[in-house]
Amino acid sequence: YHRASAYRAAAGVRFLYDHYFKVQAFGRENIPATGRVLIVANHSGYLPLDGALLAYSILSNPYAPRVPRAMIERLFTGIPYIGSFLSEIGAVTGQTQNCLDMLKQEEAVIVFPEGIRGTSKGFINRYQLQRFGNGFMDIAIDTNTPIVPVGIVGCEEALPMFGNAKGMAKRFGLPYFPITVPFAIPTRVSLNFGEPLHFEGPIHSEDDLEAKVNVVKAKIRQLISDAQHKHGVR
Secondary structure, three states, X not given: OOHHHHHHHHHHHHHHHHHHOOOEEEOHHHOOOOOOEEEEEOOOOOOOHXXXXXXXXXXXXXXXXXXXXXXXXXXXXXXXXHHHHHHHOOEEEOOHHHHHHHHHOOOEEEEOOOOHHHHOOOHHHOOOOOOOOOHHHHHHHHHOOOEEEEEEEOHHHHOOEEEEOHHHHHHHOOOOOEEEOOOOOOOOOEEEEOOOEOXXXXXXXXXXXXXXXXXXXXXXXXXXXXXHHHHOOO
């Protein structure tokens, strides 16, 4: 990971952010200026477009810019050029220890709890949140880390998935092979940051943990809805 590389990459993402997708970000004042924090968002698209736009929004935050790190699916690390690029700018595979190490360094860490379940869903299911993994909540409680929920609107339309070519997926050893457009469609993207959420232990059961995860999920669902109504329901 090279911080300088992250800034160079930001220069390229800036055009996409400002002009191609004309991103509007709401609530960036909710991102803590310092200290560890988990940025938890909904996920979509066969390329990590949502992660790139979200990271740039945090980096260019007028209230308190930060260089975020991102947890990504192993799938993306195996894509030629993209995998090495993501690694160089600080993205790491979504393993618990990787996240703990970054939080110990007081980093802002982007997490997509839907994982591949989010990126592989069809366009017909856009904005229908898939099952959230519970790991981020365990980490947040164990490390006393606040969670900033984010609702992302627009990336579902930019990289729509119309189907899954299962034969091709099997041939290339991938969890899915998207039937989609060859390039990102220039749709308007909105990022809606909520207020930090704080959770305390102890966790007495899996149901207790799941209930806390569902609080975050419900908040993200509301942030998505609010962003949709700002620009018309999608």
